[in-house]
Amino acid sequence: MSDPGLAVGPRRAIAALATVVVLALIGFAAIWSVRPTAAHDATATGFSAARAFQQVQAIATEPHPVGSAAQDKVRDHLVTTLRGLGLSPEIQDTVSIEGGELSSSAGGASLAHVRNVVTLIPGTASTGRIFLVAHTDSVQVGPGGNDDAAGVSAILEIARALTSGPRPRNDVVLVLTDGEEACLCGAKAFVDQHPLAQGGGIVLNLEARGSSGPAIMFETAADNRALVDVYAHAPKPVGTSFAVEIYRLLPNDTDFTAFREAGFTGLNSAYIDGAAVYHAPTDLPSSMDHDSLQHHGDNALEITRDLAGRDLSTLTSSDDATYFPAPGLLVRYPGELVWPLAGLALVAVVALGWLARRRGLTTGRKLVGASIVTLLPIIVAPVLAQLFWLLLKLIRPEYAELPIDPYRPGWFRLAVLALTAVVVFGWYAWFHRTRRAGPDALAIAGLGWLAVLGLALAGPMPGGSYLGAVPALAGAVAGIVAILVRGWWSVLAITLGGAVAVIILLPTVIMLFPALGMPMAGVGAFLAVLLGLALLPAIELLHPLAGGQRGLDALRARRRGALPALAALLATVICTVVGLSVDRFDAEHPALTQLMYALDADNGTAQWLSDESVTQKWTSQYVSGDLHKVNATLPAFGPEQMRTGQAEAASLPAPKLTLESDTRTGDGRVLKLLLQPQRQVRLTTLHVDAAVTVTAATVGGREIPAAKVEKPQKDKDGPWGFGFVFHAPPTEGVEITLTVKATGPVKFRAMDGSDGLTALPGFHARPTGVGIAGSHTSELLAVAKTYTL
Numbered sequence: 001m002s003d004p005g006l007a008v009g010p011r012r013a014i015a016a017l018a019t020v021v022v023l024a025l026i027g028f029a030a031i032w033s034v035r036p037t038a039a040h041d042a043t044a045t046g047f048s049a050a051r052a053f054q055q056v057q058a059i060a061t062e063p064h065p066v067g068s069a070a071q072d073k074v075r076d077h078l079v080t081t082l083r084g085l086g087l088s089p090e091i092q093d094t095v096s097i098e099g100g101e102l103s104s105s106a107g108g109a110s111l112a113h114v115r116n117v118v119t120l121i122p123g124t125a126s127t128g129r130i131f132l133v134a135h136t137d138s139v140q141v142g143p144g145g146n147d148d149a150a151g152v153s154a155i156l157e158i159a160r161a162l163t164s165g166p167r168p169r170n171d172v173v174l175v176l177t178d179g180e181e182a183c184l185c186g187a188k189a190f191v192d193q194h195p196l197a198q199g200g201g202i203v204l205n206l207e208a209r210g211s212s213g214p215a216i217m218f219e220t221a222a223d224n225r226a227l228v229d230v231y232a233h234a235p236k237p238v239g240t241s242f243a244v245e246i247y248r249l250l251p252n253d254t255d256f257t258a259f260r261e262a263g264f265t266g267l268n269s270a271y272i273d274g275a276a277v278y279h280a281p282t283d284l285p286s287s288m289d290h291d292s293l294q295h296h297g298d299n300a301l302e303i304t305r306d307l308a309g310r311d312l313s314t315l316t317s318s319d320d321a322t323y324f325p326a327p328g329l330l331v332r333y334p335g336e337l338v339w340p341l342a343g344l345a346l347v348a349v350v351a352l353g354w355l356a357r358r359r360g361l362t363t364g365r366k367l368v369g370a371s372i373v374t375l376l377p378i379i380v381a382p383v384l385a386q387l388f389w390l391l392l393k394l395i396r397p398e399y400a401e402l403p404i405d406p407y408r409p410g411w412f413r414l415a416v417l418a419l420t421a422v423v424v425f426g427w428y429a430w431f432h433r434t435r436r437a438g439p440d441a442l443a444i445a446g447l448g449w450l451a452v453l454g455l456a457l458a459g460p461m462p463g464g465s466y467l468g469a470v471p472a473l474a475g476a477v478a479g480i481v482a483i484l485v486r487g488w489w490s491v492l493a494i495t496l497g498g499a500v501a502v503i504i505l506l507p508t509v510i511m512l513f514p515a516l517g518m519p520m521a522g523v524g525a526f527l528a529v530l531l532g533l534a535l536l537p538a539i540e541l542l543h544p545l546a547g548g549q550r551g552l553d554a555l556r557a558r559r560r561g562a563l564p565a566l567a568a569l570l571a572t573v574i575c576t577v578v579g580l581s582v583d584r585f586d587a588e589h590p591a592l593t594q595l596m597y598a599l600d601a602d603n604g605t606a607q608w609l610s611d612e613s614v615t616q617k618w619t620s621q622y623v624s625g626d627l628h629k630v631n632a633t634l635p636a637f638g639p640e641q642m643r644t645g646q647a648e649a650a651s652l653p654a655p656k657l658t659l660e661s662d663t664r665t666g667d668g669r670v671l672k673l674l675l676q677p678q679r680q681v682r683l684t685t686l687h688v689d690a691a692v693t694v695t696a697a698t699v700g701g702r703e704i705p706a707a708k709v710e711k712p713q714k715d716k717d718g719p720w721g722f723g724f725v726f727h728a729p730p731t732e733g734v735e736i737t738l739t740v741k742a743t744g745p746v747k748f749r750a751m752d753g754s755d756g757l758t759a760l761p762g763f764h765a766r767p768t769g770v771g772i773a774g775s776h777t778s779e780l781l782a783v784a785k786t787y788t789l
Helices: 010-032 049-059 069-084 149-164 185-193 225-231 241-249 255-261 290-308 335-358 364-373 375-395 397-401 410-431 439-458 466-484 488-516 518-534 536-546 554-561 563-582 706-714
Strands: 090-097 109-121 129-135 171-177 202-208 212-220 265-273 321-326 329-334 591-593 596-600 605-610 627-629 641-647 656-665 668-676 683-689 693-699 720-727 734-741 747-755 770-772 780-788
Touching (some): 049 149, 069 149, 090 185, 109 185, 109 693, 129 149, 129 185, 129 255, 129 290, 149 202, 185 255, 202 290, 212 225, 225 290, 225 321, 241 321, 241 488, 255 265, 321 335, 335 466, 364 375, 364 439, 375 397, 375 518, 439 466, 439 518, 466 488, 488 518, 488 536, 518 536, 668 683, 693 706
Parallel strands (some): 129 202
Antiparallel strands (some): 321 329, 596 605, 627 641, 656 668, 683 720, 683 747, 693 734, 747 780
C-alpha cells in the first residue's frame, strides 16, 4: 500500500503530483458544496435577495424587542406588506408561557405578552399544512438585521413569489412570531392556542446566528428521512446529520423547539458564520451577506413549493436519515444502514490488516504499535488547538467576551488547520520508518481508529457515524485494491479512497468551525486529524520525494520527511500573525462589554453588575474583578456569580405589588396579587420567600406547569424560591394567583427592568472601539423591592 509499485523517480513524481492535483480539485469542489448561492436577479415567481433585503432594511431600523414601540412599528409594516400581497393577516394577541426546555433565569417560568402575525395562503385541495416560521422581535440592544430580519424578509419574499403564481395544493401558513428572544413565547402561543396549529403539519423555521455563510439545515424533528429526501432536492442543500446530532445535545432553542415538542415535524435552517454580530448592536442590515440571504430564500422557496404540491399524508418515515453534502448533491441513506456500514468498515479494515501481513508489508506487532502511536495526533492536535485559542485570548483579552468567534476568524481557522498539519506531518515523519510502526501499519491504524469512531457513534449519535465509517470503509477497500493490483491502478485506488475522505470530512470541518466557534477549535482539529489519517496513503506517495526513500539513513529520512511539518509550522505562525493584524477592534468591530445597573428600593442603594468572564478595561471603572452571588437581592439573576461595584442611586420608582384578595383553603391560602411597573419597562419579575411552599400558580391568566412551580423550590439557592419573569408586561399590570402553604404574612421580591444606562448618574459613554455585548441582560436597568403581604 505504501509502495504502489512505482520506484522513486519521474513516474513516482507524476503519480504523486496527479494525486495531489485530483485531491485538491475535489477539495475545492467539496468546499464549494458548502458555499452559499450567489445573489442573483430572479423572475417574479423566484426568490430575489435584493427584494428581500428591502424588507430587511425596513424591519431592522432599530432594536425592537417584544412589547416595545419599535416592535409595534415592525408589526404594522408586516401587516401592511402581507395585505399588499392580497392576504388577510391577523394578530394573535395573547399571553404565553415559554417554549422549549428553557430554564428561566427567574428560577421558575418565563411568560410574555406576545402579538404574532399569522396569515394563510389557502391551498386548492389541501392534504396538510406547511408552516413558514421566523421571529419578528430582536434583542434589546441590537436591531436584528440578520437575527431574524433575514428569516422574516425571506418569508415575505416567498409569500410574494407564491402569490405571484398558481395557488398551491396545500395550505401554507405564515407564522411571524413575537417574543422568541425573550422566551420563545410567540411560537408556544401559536402551537398551544391558534386554531391553524390544530392537527400539526410541517414547519420550516428560518433563523440566522451570524451575518454570512451558507444556510445550513441544522435541526430536524425525529424520523426525518422523508423530509430529508425533500430537502435533498433544494437548489443547494447544505446540511449534515452530524449537525443535527450535535444540536440535540446542546442547550440551545429556537422557535422550532416549541413546534417540535408539540408534535410538528419539519426542518430548521440558519446561516451561522460571522457570529461576532450575534445579538449585538452591530447586527445591522449592512452586515448581511446577500449571498447568504439568497441561499436561505432559494432553498426555503423550493422546499415550500415541493411540499405544497405533494400529498402530505404520504410523507412519513419511521427513522432518521444519515446525510451529508457532496459536490452537486446531498448524499443520504436510511438510518437502518448505520450499524451495518459501521460494522462493515471495521471488518474491511481488519481484512486490510490481514492482507498486509500476509503480503509481508507489515507485522502484527507493528499494527499494534501503530494503533497506539496513532492516538498521539488524535489527542495532541485538539489539545493544541484549544491552547491556541487560550493564547489568542491572552494576547487579546477582549476575545473572551465575543459571543462565538472573532470578527474575522478566517486566518485563525487556517492557523488551527496548519497546526493540525504540523502534528500529523511531524508524527508521521517520526514514526513512518520506525521498527515500531511503518507507513503501512500507520495507514491501517488510522483507518482502524476511523472505523472505531464510526462504530462508537452508531449507538449514541447515529447521524454522525458516517464521519468515521464511510472514510474507513472506502480507505480499506482502496487499500486492499492497492495491494492486489500494483502500478497506476494502485495509485488510482489510493486517490479514490482519499477523495471519499475529502468529500465527507472537509465540508464538515468547514461547517463546524463557525458552528462551534474558536472556543471549541479542538473539534475542528479533531476532524482535521481524521482527514489526515484517511489521507496517509496519499501522503506516503509524496513522502519518498521529500527524502524518505530506503537508501537514506533513518536520521536523514526523518529530517527530510519533517519538511512538510516545518512548512505547516511556518504557515501556523504566518496565519496567526496575519489574523491578529487584520482582526483589530474599531468602531464597526468594537470590543464588547457587558454592564447592568440595579437599584434596591428597600434601602436606596445601587450597584453596577457585569457577567464578563474577564473584566474589560472599560467595565473595570464600574465593577471589581471579584465574583459575587447577587441572588439574595436580585433573585431574577439566578445563582450565577457576577462582578459588582458600588453605584450612585438613581431616582426610579419600584414595581408595585398589591394584595387584592386572600382566601384561606385548608392548610394554605390563595393569594390574588397585582404586579404593576411604575415606569416603562421591558420585563418584570416576582419571587416568593423560599420558606413558603407554592403549590399552584397562575400568571397573566396562564397556569404555570407544576414542574416549573416545584423545581425552583426543590433546587432553591438563596432566600427565594418560586418565581417568574414576565416580558412586555401590560401597563395595567400582571395579575397573579398563588396557592401557598402559609398561615402568616408572605414575603415577596419584585423587580422590573428597562434598557439603557446612558441617563444614569456616574455613567460614562463608551469610547470608539468599545461596544455592547449581545447579552440578554446588557444595558439592563433593574429596580427591586421587597413586600410582605
